Amino acid sequence: MVVLRTEGLKKYYGDVKALDDVSVEINEGELLAVIGPSGSGKTTLLRSVAGFVQLDGGKIYIRGRDVTDLPPERRNVAMFFQNYALWPHMTVFENVAYGLKVRKLSKEKIREKVEWVLNFLDIGHLANRKPSQLSGGQQQRVALARAIVVEPDLLLLDEPLSNLDAKIRMRIRFELRAMLKKLNIATLYVTHDQEEALSIADRIAVMSNGKILQVGEPREIYRRPANLFVADFVGVNCVVRARPEAVRKLGIAVFEGAEELSLVIRAEEAVLSRYNASIEKAPGDILLNGLIVGKLYLGAKTRYEVKLQELEDNIFINSEEDFQLNEPVQVLVKEGSYFLYA
Numbered sequence: 001m002v003v004l005r006t007e008g009l010k011k012y013y014g015d016v017k018a019l020d021d022v023s024v025e026i027n028e029g030e031l032l033a034v035i036g037p038s039g040s041g042k043t044t045l046l047r048s049v050a051g052f053v054q055l056d057g058g059k060i061y062i063r064g065r066d067v068t069d070l071p072p073e074r075r076n077v078a079m080f081f082q083n084y085a086l087w088p089h090m091t092v093f094e095n096v097a098y099g100l101k102v103r104k105l106s107k108e109k110i111r112e113k114v115e116w117v118l119n120f121l122d123i124g125h126l127a128n129r130k131p132s133q134l135s136g137g138q139q140q141r142v143a144l145a146r147a148i149v150v151e152p153d154l155l156l157l158d159e160p161l162s163n164l165d166a167k168i169r170m171r172i173r174f175e176l177r178a179m180l181k182k183l184n185i186a187t188l189y190v191t192h193d194q195e196e197a198l199s200i201a202d203r204i205a206v207m208s209n210g211k212i213l214q215v216g217e218p219r220e221i222y223r224r225p226a227n228l229f230v231a232d233f234v235g236v237n238c239v240v241r242a243r244p245e246a247v248r249k250l251g252i253a254v255f256e257g258a259e260e261l262s263l264v265i266r267a268e269e270a271v272l273s274r275y276n277a278s279i280e281k282a283p284g285d286i287l288l289n290g291l292i293v294g295k296l297y298l299g300a301k302t303r304y305e306v307k308l309q310e311l312e313d314n315i316f317i318n319s320e321e322d323f324q325l326n327e328p329v330q331v332l333v334k335e336g337s338y339f340l341y342a
């Protein structure tokens with residue numbers, strides 16, 4: 001069952017096309033992450049679905065119902081913001097109950113629903129605390145409880161983990177995914193963090209300049225990027241300009257007619273070794289020769305800048321091994337870890 005379908009959404013701010021013909025679908029229980037650089041239109045898409053944006057074109061359907069012209073409160077979607085905006089003077093219970101009170105449910109019904117959702121999210125014991133007495137992760141759960149207690153058709157999350165520190169962010173990523181899966185709720189998840197999207201989403205939509213450039217499962221987005229932008233945006237990469245003759249010499253087939261090509265190398269997967277090391281190169285792999293021209297100590301690894309013999313730009317690769325400046329090296333890039341675009 002398709003929960004959300006947008007058809008050709010358009011939103012212009014003067015010359016800026018914040019949404020340029022955006023069509024996406026989210027199925028029952030599915031988590032779709034929208035990623036893209038700052039200003040690509042992610043928040044505008046989310047706010048449009050919520051009903052806060054006056055569109056210049058397109059349609060929005062929720063469970064088959066055309067909601068394009070309906071106000072936010074009649075769409076049955078719940079939104080969960082960057083800063084959870086819990087009411088500081090209310091207890092956890094009151095924060096979560098608020099949306100049900102507005103809907104004029106009976107006292108008993110409200111108690112029943114709030115207790116269920118708090119227990120479901122393992123925060124029943126915090127019901128009488130104020131937000132200031134909670135950790136960041138607990139506050140996040142309360143905000144999530146508040147969003148889902150009204151049983152929305154669709155959950156909209158805008159950078160929900162952005163104000164947590166890196167360590168707990170990683171742990172909460174897993175928890176959040178587990179909770180959303182348990183709830184089996186269709187979710188639109190906006191983040192600028194591609195690694196977060198890869199780890200949390202069922203499918204990812206990559207946006208740039210108001211357009212969706214590719215939609216696919218995380219593995220597909222990472223392994224079969226549809227174009228140069230997606231290849232470069234996802235993962236840790238080096239983009240190297242190269243003339244077709246140079247690329248042919250590496251053993252890669254090149255389409256006719258191209259003058260200059262861009263080779264995207266997944267730097268996180270490339271392997272650096274000494275120039276005389278014997279390397280097993282499978283068909284489809286590329287082996288580059290280079291010289292270490294820069295070195296940055298990062299603790300467990302060192303980041304090396306390598307000037308390549310075969311290609312025009314330098315590349316940056318991390319390695320656990322110790323190489324010296326001006327040392328000749330080889331770089332092995334496995335098939336599937338590089339992409340070529342005209």
Ligand SMILES: Nc1ncnc2c1ncn2[C@@H]1O[C@H](COP(=O)(O)OP(=O)(O)OP(=O)(O)O)[C@@H](O)[C@H]1O
Nearest residue numbers: 013016018036037038039040041042043044045192
């Ligand atoms: N109210 C507005 N008035 C004018 N321009 C706007 C408005 N809201 C958004 N824009 C523009 O629309 C484009 C898309 O903005 P949007 O906030 O959707 O991007 P984003 O991908 O969510 O970015 P970020 O990751 O920085 O939040 C940007 O160029 C932005 O400057």
